[in-house]
Amino acid sequence: MERLDFRIMLLSMLGSCFMQSYSQKAWTPHPPLNIPLEATGTFCEIRSNHFHSGIDYRTQQKEGLPVFAIEEGVLSRIYIQPGGYGKMLAIEHPNGYTSLYAHLRDFSPEYERIADSLRIELKQNKIDVSVQHLNIKIQRGQRIGYSGNTGSSTGPHLHFEIRETSTQHALDPFDFGLSPPDNQAPVFEQFGYYSAFKSKSGGLRIGNLQSLPPGNFPTTLLVDTGLIGFAAIVFDRQKTGGFKNGLRKLELWEESSLIFRVEFDRLDFSQTRYINAHIDYPASLSGKKWRRYFKLPNDLLANYKVGNQLMGFIHLKDGESRVLRLMAFDQAGQQASIRVTVKGSAGPVKGLAGPNVLAGKSDSLISCGASIVLTAKSLYQDEYFSKECLSENGPGGFPVYTLGSPLVPVHDYVNVYLPVPAGVSELKNYLCVAVNYKGKFVYCDSEANENYIKARSNDLGKFTLIIDSLAPVLSFSSFTGVYRPSQKIRMNLKDDFSGIKSWEVRVNGQFIPADLSLSGELVFAVPRLNYGSYALCIMATDKRGNAMSWERSILISAE
Numbered sequence: 001m002e003r004l005d006f007r008i009m010l011l012s013m014l015g016s017c018f019m020q021s022y023s024q025k026a027w028t029p030h031p032p033l034n035i036p037l038e039a040t041g042t043f044c045e046i047r048s049n050h051f052h053s054g055i056d057y058r059t060q061q062k063e064g065l066p067v068f069a070i071e072e073g074v075l076s077r078i079y080i081q082p083g084g085y086g087k088m089l090a091i092e093h094p095n096g097y098t099s100l101y102a103h104l105r106d107f108s109p110e111y112e113r114i115a116d117s118l119r120i121e122l123k124q125n126k127i128d129v130s131v132q133h134l135n136i137k138i139q140r141g142q143r144i145g146y147s148g149n150t151g152s153s154t155g156p157h158l159h160f161e162i163r164e165t166s167t168q169h170a171l172d173p174f175d176f177g178l179s180p181p182d183n184q185a186p187v188f189e190q191f192g193y194y195s196a197f198k199s200k201s202g203g204l205r206i207g208n209l210q211s212l213p214p215g216n217f218p219t220t221l222l223v224d225t226g227l228i229g230f231a232a233i234v235f236d237r238q239k240t241g242g243f244k245n246g247l248r249k250l251e252l253w254e255e256s257s258l259i260f261r262v263e264f265d266r267l268d269f270s271q272t273r274y275i276n277a278h279i280d281y282p283a284s285l286s287g288k289k290w291r292r293y294f295k296l297p298n299d300l301l302a303n304y305k306v307g308n309q310l311m312g313f314i315h316l317k318d319g320e321s322r323v324l325r326l327m328a329f330d331q332a333g334q335q336a337s338i339r340v341t342v343k344g345s346a347g348p349v350k351g352l353a354g355p356n357v358l359a360g361k362s363d364s365l366i367s368c369g370a371s372i373v374l375t376a377k378s379l380y381q382d383e384y385f386s387k388e389c390l391s392e393n394g395p396g397g398f399p400v401y402t403l404g405s406p407l408v409p410v411h412d413y414v415n416v417y418l419p420v421p422a423g424v425s426e427l428k429n430y431l432c433v434a435v436n437y438k439g440k441f442v443y444c445d446s447e448a449n450e451n452y453i454k455a456r457s458n459d460l461g462k463f464t465l466i467i468d469s470l471a472p473v474l475s476f477s478s479f480t481g482v483y484r485p486s487q488k489i490r491m492n493l494k495d496d497f498s499g500i501k502s503w504e505v506r507v508n509g510q511f512i513p514a515d516l517s518l519s520g521e522l523v524f525a526v527p528r529l530n531y532g533s534y535a536l537c538i539m540a541t542d543k544r545g546n547a548m549s550w551e552r553s554i555l556i557s558a559e
């Protein structure tokens with residue numbers, strides 16, 4: 001693990017590669033859409049718990065636009081899930097890159113048939129499979145599917161990625177010319193800073209973000225002496241009035257010394273959650289996208305090129321003035337900067353409580369008989385967690401336990417153990433752990449043990465137990481019982497708490513591929529069978545194993 005060296009050292013230069021420009025790659029791909037490209041989302045912009053791994057191209061608020069292969073290649077991956085990419089295809093190209101097309105409404109008919117036969121063979125509706133071995137050749141510019149709004153998508157668009165095949169790291173598609181014209185430089189919206197404190201263990205904690213009002217960029221700022229780090233809300237637009245998109249690069253300079261640089265030219269998916277260390281996590285919970293011009297000790301994102309020994313922080317002495325320049329660059333190389341003189345004000349440096357939980361060490365927190373286990377990778381910096389017992393009950397009528405704070409991001413899943421309350425041990429297989437996320441208790445992947453329920457959580461804060469003994473519910477607005485072959489049947493399949501784990505549609509016992517959307521719409525096509533009466537059976541289970549099954553006879557009419 002990297003450790004801060006707190007000796008005040010001369011800020012060191014990184015070398016001669018400061019002013020590199022983004023060289024366009026030699027390859028010119030075919031555009032994935034046949035409309036002018038416009039991006040509502042760009043590479044590595046800030047999303048919830050991840051950096052955006054591609055470009056979101058506008059599809060004129062419509063679904064069903066043809067989507068084209070950007071280069072010849074072999075179909076390499078088929079993915080169908082209710083969330084995530086929704087319906088997605090990937091193509092591996094002979095030049096070392098892979099392209100990926102997501103949230104599709106449909107694949108082209110030949111790939112729909114392949115997806116269906118894979119789902120039937122695996123008897124699974126959710127698939128994410130490598131299909132390289134099938135050696136399905138695709139031509140440059142060939143139509144491969146139709147744009148849509150499937151998966152975790154909030155409106156019709158094409159999510160498009162280019163990956164380096166050997167590493168599966170995502171690259172910026174704008175570097176391959178698949179960019180709309182960009183004549184707008186980045187814009188700084190808000191400026192802020194942090195005081196940072198060395199903890200007794202030799203680790204680091206930062207204080208709360210000190211934010212100035214939007215549009216307020218002081219020329220001189222009085223701050224506490226000691227370690228100071230900077231932050232800004234900054235974005236880029238491609239055109240006047242366009243979407244607020246992401247940036248290529250952030251830099252912090254003092255005179256001619258580069259103190260900090262983070263560059264988003266590629267993304268290792270295994271590191272994407274480090275976004276929660278790059279942004280101000282508490283502010284992000286209310287939608288504010290602060291970017292930090294420093295690196296926390298346990299943030300291992302490979303995109304940082306830190307120029308000084310203090311990982312982007314500066315050490316300010318009493319009465320000392322330093323002139324800093326925060327810079328932001330867009331993908332087209334346009335830049336914006338703000339310049340601020342910070343002056344260390346007299347007076348003792350204000351410390352922070354604790355810390356009592358250290359980054360880089362595994363630890364367990366125990367509160368009122370409940371516990372949580374943190375791994376060495378859980379925390380980005382040392383933290384202080386209060387250990388008080390609350391006497392409140394959650395929505396399930398069981399005690400609420402406080403284990404850490406929801407304002408502290410955790411990198412790894414943490415294991416949570418809540419005791420099975422007296423008198424409900426016979427119900428323990430229905431008990432699940434819920435964590436309070438943005439004011440609401442949500443399901444954590446749970447398993448019942450002897451005297452406790454164990455769960456995995458992505459969040460800290462308030463935990464409680466909830467009983468989920470209700471199976472998913474199937475509903476529909478019309479069911480005629482008479483259908484033509486290939487006709488689509490639409491129903492709703494919903495679960496009250498833990499969520500749908502699996503679903504299955506069978507006709508006379510034969511598995512029929514069926515799509516479920518995040519909103520609970522279940523869609524499947526009537527199989528191409530001869531005229532006659534058939535048994536239609538729909539089954540589903542939730543994540544606690546509560547199962548439902550529904551059966552009717554249907555008449556399949558002539559085509």
Ligand SMILES: [Zn+2]
Pocket residue numbers: 041052054055056158159160
């Ligand atoms: Zn996207």
